[in-house]
Structure formats: structure tokens, C-alpha cells
Amino acid sequence: xxxxxxxxxxxxxxxxxxxxxxxxxxxxxxxxxxxxxxxxxxxxxxxxxxxxxxxxxxxxxxxxxxxxxxxxxxxxxxxxxxxxxxxxxxxxxxxxxxxxxxxxxxxxxxxxxxxxxxxxxxxxxxxxxxx
Amino acid sequence: xxxxxxxxxxxxxxxxxxxxxxxxxxxxxxxxxxxxxxxxxxxxxxxxxxxxxxxxxxxxxxxxxxxxxxxxxxxxxxxxxxxxxxxxxxxxxxxxxxxxxxxxxxxxxxxxxxxxxxxxxxxxxxxxxx
Ligand SMILES: Nc1ncnc2c1ncn2[C@@H]1O[C@H](COP(=O)(O)OP(=O)(O)OP(=O)(O)O)[C@@H](O)[C@H]1O
Ligand SMILES: [Mg+2]
Numbered sequence: 001x002x003x004x005x006x007x008x009x010x011x012x013x014x015x016x017x018x019x020x021x022x023x024x025x026x027x028x029x030x031x032x033x034x035x036x037x038x039x040x041x042x043x044x045x046x047x048x049x050x051x052x053x054x055x056x057x058x059x060x061x062x063x064x065x066x067x068x069x070x071x072x073x074x075x076x077x078x079x080x081x082x083x084x085x086x087x088x089x090x091x092x093x094x095x096x097x098x099x100x101x102x103x104x105x106x107x108x109x110x111x112x113x114x115x116x117x118x119x120x121x122x123x124x125x126x127x128x129x130x131x
Numbered sequence: 132x133x134x135x136x137x138x139x140x141x142x143x144x145x146x147x148x149x150x151x152x153x154x155x156x157x158x159x160x161x162x163x164x165x166x167x168x169x170x171x172x173x174x175x176x177x178x179x180x181x182x183x184x185x186x187x188x189x190x191x192x193x194x195x196x197x198x199x200x201x202x203x204x205x206x207x208x209x210x211x212x213x214x215x216x217x218x219x220x221x222x223x224x225x226x227x228x229x230x231x232x233x234x235x236x237x238x239x240x241x242x243x244x245x246x247x248x249x250x251x252x253x254x255x256x257x258x259x260x261x
Contacts (some may be wrong), residue, residue: 036216105188
């Protein structure tokens with residue numbers, strides 16, 4: 001269906017990520033609460049891409065499967081990667097001055113969540129929310 | 132750089148967040164509020180977030196920070212107008228905003244601040260009926 005790429009290089013781009021996610025979520029017909037959830041998850045992942053990944057790119061897609069529409073977001077960076085993904089997913093784990101809620105929160109706010117990360121190579125996080 | 136206006140409202144300060152805030156704006160707001168609390172000897176800070184479509188961990192941390200600093204400066208922080216969808220999402224995100232008081236709207240938030248001022252006056256006054 002529809003897809004769009006967006007570079008994430010500044011905190012203004014994080015705002016753009018939220019706007020693009022909102023547009024797609026509305027097009028997918030998500031309820032207001034579900035729109036809010038996926039936009040919040042997108043905001044968390046975009047900020048991680050910026051702060052820890054040194055910037056990266058978002059692939060935002062309007063998807064359809066089995067007659068349902070949804071939004072899929074894939075964040076990819078070529079930053080330092082995460083050595084212990086399980087630890088990073090735990091609430092309260094942060095290597096910065098955050099609250100360590102972003103990754104775990106994004107997983108809870110999504111219907112699908114996957115993460116691939118290799119130290120020295122980068123990080124790829126994909127989420128989806130279905131109507 | 133643009134900034135979020137801070138209005139004086141009795142002995143409270145009122146901030147209405149109208150835009151999708153980028154990070155620099157949020158940081159500037161924290162600093163501006165701190166100096167205004169001191170300048171006006173404010174006893175309360177009302178932050179109206181009814182226009183915000185989401186609150187993520189960054190904004191949540193900003194609200195928590197503002198509340199913590201205000202408390203040290205003897206001012207109460209009340210976040211008003213949080214949308215129901217935002218409240219639901221915050222819980223799932225895992226953000227509890229423990230240090231922050233909330234109210235439905237600005238009027239109710241103002242009442243909260245006034246109520247605290249009245250109770251802290253009771254030391255000096257005998258009669259506190261209402
Ligand atoms: N894209 C990334 N590249 C490298 N490390 C990452 C990336 N995303 C997350 N991390 C690591 O995972 C940790 C946890 O991320 P998470 O988003 O859960 O918390 P946080 O960003 O530290 O705090 P919060 O999101 O609550 O502000 C981060 O502190 C960081 O060490
Ligand atoms: Mg984060």
C-alpha cells in the first residue's frame with residue numbers, strides 16, 4: 001500500500017515522525033486510543049534512534065492483511081547497537097539519563113514488536129498496530 | 132528561539148502547551164518556569180496539556196522535573212486537561228507521574244492550588260471553615 005521514508009537527524013524530525021505516524025494511523029482507521037498508542041511508541045523509538053543510534057531512518061507503511069489495515073513502523077540506525085537486548089527492554093534500564101521506559105513501553109503499546117541489534121552495526125526496531 | 136508563554140494568574144502561573152513540543156522548547160520551558168516561580172513568588176503552577184495529543188517519556192520527564200523543582204521552591208504543580216486517550220496510553224507506557232497532581236481543567240486545578248494555600252494558612256488563622 002502506501003509507504004514513506006523519513007530521516008531522523010534532529011529533534012524536529014521526532015516531531016515529524018509523530019505527524020507522519022498520525023496521518024497513517026488515521027488512514028488505517030485506528031481508534032483515537034490506538035492512534036495515541038502508536039504515535040507515543042513512535043515518539044519513543046524515534047528518540048532512541050536519535051539519541052543512541054546517532055540518527056537513522058524510519059520506514060512508515062500503511063499495511064493490510066486478512067482484510068485488516070494497520071500501520072507498520074521500522075526504525076533503523078547504524079549506531080553502536082545494543083549488547084544486551086533483553087536488559088534494554090526491561091523497564092528502568094537506561095544507559096543515559098532516561099527512565100528506561102521507551103523500548104518496553106513501545107512494545108506494550110504495539111500489537112507487533114521486533115528488535116534486531118548487533119554491537120557495532122546498529123539497531124532495527126519494527127512495530128505494528130492493527131485496526 | 133520561540134518559547135512557551137507563561138501567564139501570571141493570581142499567585143499561580145499558567146502555562147498552556149499548544150504545540151507539539153520539540154525537545155529544546157521543553158527544556159526552555161523548565162528553565163523559564165523556574166525563574167518565574169522565584170520572580171513572582173508563585174505558589175502554584177498550572178500546566179494545561181489539553182492540546183497535547185501524546186505525552187511520551189520525554190514530556191513526562193519534563194512534567195516530573197517541573198513538579199520536583201516547583202516543590203523545592205514551595206509551589207504546587209497541577210497538570211490539567213490531560214486527554215483520556217493520553218491517560219490510557221501513559222499507563223501502558225509505564226509512566227506514573229507520581230510527583231504530579233492532575234485536574235480535569237484549569238478551574239479545578241486552580242481550586243487545588245487555593246485549597247493548599249488555605250491549609251497552609253491554618254497555622255496562623257483560627258477560623259478555617261469553608
Ligand atoms: N537505537 C539504539 N541504539 C543503541 N542503543 C539503544 C537504542 N535504543 C535503545 N538503546 C539502549 O537501550 C536503553 C533503553 O532504552 P529505552 O528507550 O527503554 O530507555 P531510555 O531511552 O534510556 O529512557 P526513556 O526512553 O525512558 O527516556 C537505552 O538507554 C540505550 O542504552
Ligand atoms: Mg528511550
